[in-house]
Amino acid sequence: MEIVQVLKKRKQNVLKLWLDKQAHDAALNGNPFDEGEINDYVEKLVDTFVDSIENSNIDDIKSADFDAVIELLREVSFKRARQGFSPRETGLFIFSLKESILEVLSDDLKKSKEAIPFIITLSRLMDSLATVTFETFIEGREDVINRQTDEISEISTPVIKVWDGILALPIIGTLDSSRTQTVLENLLQEIVETGSSVAILDISGVPTVDSLVAQHLLKAVSATRLMGAECIISGIRPEIAQTIVYLGIDLSQIVTKSTLASALQHAFRILNLAVRNNDTTKTIKK
């Protein structure tokens, strides 16, 4: 098609129009148009795309000629996903390139007999490129989610030294197998490092205690005991207690307390410590 050659000649016009459209879209979406960052990509993309497109490959997105374009597009889309752009904005980015090309060529297309086949083939090609954009965009978002998941499991398993010889471990969220592993490793390591003899596992923040979670808890308790420390489970809410009984889980070998405070009291007793009220010099007992 001759029109492909015309497109090559009008590359600069396409570039200019596309940049204008983006500034316009950015304004519409209430975002500042970050020229420096995106201009580089826009120029490279127009360059590579217009240079790669030929009569022979315009109907074949799988052609190796487009590898460079796809690579660039993936890079921009991934970056945009990570920067928190919306899918709409990311989609408009590539759709407005198609518009720019068609608008720049509109006069030539009016005169040309091959206008309709050209528009159809070009659209198909650009739609494939848009699909690549979306796929990569999702990958980018998944990448963000994965990092967050890792971060959450790291920050959500703190081991707190509440007293000399007493560790507390508030567990918040679902206690799945991989999480239990992290919790257990942290706990055992802290027991060794601090020479603690009592560990309190507080499960107030665990929404569901099913047989799997119970099993994980039982494992944590026996591992702690093997290290020569005592393990108390606290934060068992009334509804959880009832559920555990119906489920048939036997926690009778474990010291369980309803609150962290009563677990701490129990720990003090194990360590032969007493908390005294200075006013009355009376020992507070419960």
Next chain:
Amino acid sequence: MTTLQKSGTMIPITITKETVLVVKEQDVVPLRNTVKQCAVKIKMGLVNQTKLITAASELVRNMLRYAKGGAVLVETVSVGRNQGVKLTFQDDGPGIADINQAMQDGFSTGNSLGLGLPGTKRLVNEFDIKSTVGSGTTVTIIKWVNG
């Protein structure tokens, strides 16, 4: 075994329904949340809610562990004035050869506590299990708001 039809003489009417696919461990929490939302919507008390969610958790874990996942139909149902949540867990797994054995406390082929199925039955009001070796297992439970 308690069957669903035993709930008086009436068959429950479905009010809302929704299907949730479960294929990986990460799907467990969203399913539990869907079940919870249903229970809250029909004003189920906290204890019954917790029992229902725990039961759902057991069955969905079995599905993942023994059948590589499946589908869960989450329904709110009513019989007369009583409302409840009905859950149907369906998988295309290996099935269970001896259901009576599987329903016993402590029986497990997975080196586990063996409390999932019998415990679930104790946690809910109605429990039904059907299984064909080689073609899959379907477990249906109902937890009533009052009951």
